[in-house]
Amino acid sequence: MGGPIILVICHLVIAWAILRKTSQQPSLSRCLYSLACSPPLFVDWLDCGWRHEGIEVAWKKTRKSLLLFAALNIMESLAMTVPLALLHHCIADRTAAMTHDDQFALLPEEVRSANVVMGLLVCSVLASVLVPIAQVLLALLYFKIGHPWSKILIAKTSDFPKIHPFHLNDFDLM
Numbered sequence: 001m002g003g004p005i006i007l008v009i010c011h012l013v014i015a016w017a018i019l020r021k022t023s024q025q026p027s028l029s030r031c032l033y034s035l036a037c038s039p040p041l042f043v044d045w046l047d048c049g050w051r052h053e054g055i056e057v058a059w060k061k062t063r064k065s066l067l068l069f070a071a072l073n074i075m076e077s078l079a080m081t082v083p084l085a086l087l088h089h090c091i092a093d094r095t096a097a098m099t100h101d102d103q104f105a106l107l108p109e110e111v112r113s114a115n116v117v118m119g120l121l122v123c124s125v126l127a128s129v130l131v132p133i134a135q136v137l138l139a140l141l142y143f144k145i146g147h148p149w150s151k152i153l154i155a156k157t158s159d160f161p162k163i164h165p166f167h168l169n170d171f172d173l174m
Contacts (some may be wrong), residue, residue, distance in 0.1 A: 003083075007076060011035060014072055022065035038132070039069040039139050055156040066139055070132040077128030084124060088117050 015034045019026035034040040091114050098104045144150060 004080075007079060008035065011072065011076060015069070018065055018068045018072070022061040022068070034069060038073045039066045039135055041139060041142060055153065059153065062143070063140075066136050070136045073132040073135070074128055077132070078125070081121065081124045081128060084117065084121050088114075088121050091117055 011034070012028075012031045015031040016026050016028075019030055019034075023030075030040065030042065033042065095106060095110070095114060099106065143153065147153065
């Protein structure tokens with residue numbers, strides 16, 4: 001029962017540390033916001049001290065915060081799969097004990113239950129890793145195309161090609 005509460009508290013502490021390291025303004029509301037929206041898009045290069053350090057340094061801080069929040073999201077998601085992994089382990093132990101020396105045959109419902117738990121475990125682990133990666137890629141795409149100041153970011157950094165974001169013909173695909 002206390003596991004999710006501990007996970008939320010750990011998230012808030014780690015999010016505070018990430019925001020303090022990469023942003024100028026860590027606050028409880030931003031940490032709470034990062035619970036619901038990860039990676040938090042409010043930690044952009046405008047918030048990372050671009051006036052004092054320059055856009056290049058602020059952009060590096062933004063990328064770092066995106067990757068740190070994605071890593072935090074992966075760790076939290078994998079932590080939430082622990083009960084499912086324990087259930088799978090208990091089912092496997094029970095199945096091994098029951099079928100030892102062919103004493104009992106498993107019911108079709110028990111076999112189906114074991115298969116469903118294994119499928120859920122595989123899906124949850126894959127989703128725990130793939131979803132944060134997709135979120136980071138979408139956030140980077142937002143900073144490239146959707147951000148109101150994306151033209152300034154593209155002009156000031158060497159990370160992006162110097163093209164208009166909506167002209168796909170400018171990309172050399174071959």
